[in-house]
Amino acid sequence: MPRRALIVIDVQNEYFTGKLPIEYPPVEQSLPNIVQAMKVARESGIPVVVVQHDTPVGAPIFAVGSDGWQLHPEVAALGADHHINKKLASSFAGTDLAQWIRDKQIDTLAIAGYMTHNCNASTAIEAALMGLAVEYLSDATGSLPYENAAGLATAEEIHRIFSVVLHSNFAAVTTTREWADAVNTGRTLNKDNIVLSNARARETLAK
Numbered sequence: 001m002p003r004r005a006l007i008v009i010d011v012q013n014e015y016f017t018g019k020l021p022i023e024y025p026p027v028e029q030s031l032p033n034i035v036q037a038m039k040v041a042r043e044s045g046i047p048v049v050v051v052q053h054d055t056p057v058g059a060p061i062f063a064v065g066s067d068g069w070q071l072h073p074e075v076a077a078l079g080a081d082h083h084i085n086k087k088l089a090s091s092f093a094g095t096d097l098a099q100w101i102r103d104k105q106i107d108t109l110a111i112a113g114y115m116t117h118n119c120n121a122s123t124a125i126e127a128a129l130m131g132l133a134v135e136y137l138s139d140a141t142g143s144l145p146y147e148n149a150a151g152l153a154t155a156e157e158i159h160r161i162f163s164v165v166l167h168s169n170f171a172a173v174t175t176t177r178e179w180a181d182a183v184n185t186g187r188t189l190n191k192d193n194i195v196l197s198n199a200r201a202r203e204t205l206a207k
Contacts, residue, residue: 009113024155
């Protein structure tokens with residue numbers, strides 16, 4: 001059976017009422033799924049890690065002590081087995097997460113929270129490179145739109161594309177319900193691979 005931990009990344013007010021509102025999936029969908037995943041973990045004896053992003057006092061977003069920095073009340077109310085404060089995108093960078101995982105003999109890291117394309121993706125990729133199995137709860141995560149010199153992308157495009165890329169090599173992308181079923185039955189969730197992902201795409205696009 002997988003030795004899982006659930007990591008809940010940056011579910012902070014900045015993404016709900018602050019300057020970085022999550023758009024896809026909408027928080028009205030993703031937040032209940034995050035809460036549900038945390039409850040499933042608790043009921044199943046899976047440790048929960050809650051991550052909180054810090055920037056200096058006075059910074060425009062996630063300033064320590066500000067309302068935007070605070071965890072969303074529904075997540076804060078559920079507590080954590082381990083709490084991490086980070087300053088960089090990856091939950092492993094500058095934190096004790098890797099050592100905590102080793103100490104707990106965790107081999108599978110399930111990821112929920114925000115944002116798909118930034119803190120979540122960097123955490124998932126680093127975990128995979130460490131040899132951990134990674135599970136990505138796509139409906140308990142989310143993105144927002146970007147426009148810069150490289151172009152324009154909607155929140156849906158960013159979330160979908162990052163999910164496809166993660167599933168091709170780094171993480172088993174799943175739903176909260178599918179993850180709960182796997183937890184309850186002790187099943188492993190499997191990612192795909194680059195070769196088959198590419199072959200299917202070429203076949204579909206050739207039609």
